[in-house]
Amino acid sequence: MxxxxxxxxxxxxxxxxxxxxxxxxxxxxxxGTVDGQVSLDILRPGxxxxxxxxxxxxxxxxxxxLPSGEWWVVDEVEGNVNHVHGLPEWAVSVALVRDGxxxxxxxRQPIGDLTYTALRGAGSYLxxxxxxxxxxxxxxxAIVVTGQAEADQDGTxxxxxxxxxxxxxxxxxxxxxxxxxxxxxxxxxxxxxxxxQYEPVLPGVAAGALMITEAGGVVTRIDGTPWTPxxxxxxxxxxxxxxxxxxxxxxxx
Numbered sequence: 521m522x523x524x525x526x527x528x529x530x531x532x533x534x535x536x537x538x539x540x541x542x543x544x545x546x547x548x549x550x551x552g553t554v555d556g557q558v559s560l561d562i563l564r565p566g567x568x569x570x571x572x573x574x575x576x577x578x579x580x581x582x583x584x585x586l587p588s589g590e591w592w593v594v595d596e597v598e599g600n601v602n603h604v605h606g607l608p609e610w611a612v613s614v615a616l617v618r619d620g621x622x623x624x625x626x627x628r629q630p631i632g633d634l635t636y637t638a639l640r641g642a643g644s645y646l647x648x649x650x651x652x653x654x655x656x657x658x659x660x661x662a663i664v665v666t667g668q669a670e671a672d673q674d675g676t677x678x679x680x681x682x683x684x685x686x687x688x689x690x691x692x693x694x695x696x697x698x699x700x701x702x703x704x705x706x707x708x709x710x711x712x713x714x715x716x717q718y719e720p721v722l723p724g725v726a727a728g729a730l731m732i733t734e735a736g737g738v739v740t741r742i743d744g745t746p747w748t749p750x751x752x753x754x755x756x757x758x759x760x761x762x763x764x765x766x767x768x769x770x771x772x773x
Contacts, residue, residue: 524566525628528559533630540606559596585750595723615726625727644734651735654710659764662713664691665703676718704728708735716755
């Protein structure tokens with residue numbers, strides 16, 4: 521998985537330039553579509569060879585409960601919007617989900633030469649160094665982060681805005697960013713303390729969810745109930761901050 525993700529990352533890096541400036545949405549989607557296909561042409565045969573019986577996640581399953589069995593959950597250019605704008609926060613994200621549980625994950629970020637890996641029950645790592653969530657115990661000292669899962673999510677905008685306002689009264693610092701993988705990785709590595717999202721798409725959160733649980737963190741729905749692929753909300757945090765984060769976010773209807 522690491523080798524395949526790295527190969528896709530190299531192909532994307534060859535197409536990347538800090539000078540790129542798209543002229544509008546059509547230009548962005550044109551470039552981004554080609555980027556995605558270049559990466560997928562490497563990922564699909566490579567990963568299929570590893571687990572031929574595993575199915576590939578399609579758009580129809582990104583926001584609903586997955587059927588049983590193994591599924592490749594891939595974002596071939598996580599942060600494609602950054603890639604096409606010449607920004608460094610983009611990656612290749614791969615997770616293997618088995619019977620509703622992420623069990624393997626690799627996130628390869630070529631800019632910075634960063635490789636995140638996780639295996640259920642065996643920890644999560646950055647370039648071989650074990651990850652561990654923050655030791656903070658007070659929300660008023662926490663860096664908390666949210667963001668929209670897709671470009672067009674009219675039904676979530678109100679909740680996103682109200683949740684940011686609610687957190688501003690309780691957390692040290694509130695950030696909003698896209699894509700979701702990067703703030704989740706920072707939770708796993710103890711830099712961020714809380715991340716939440718409404719209507720997440722599975723390729724954006726599957727790898728991060730495993731990274732965080734294997735780093736000692738907690739992953740649930742925003743109401744505190746267990747998170748599973750297809751859940752309509754997600755919150756990830758340290759064990760000590762989970763109850764406080766859920767309490768604040770539960771005020772948003």
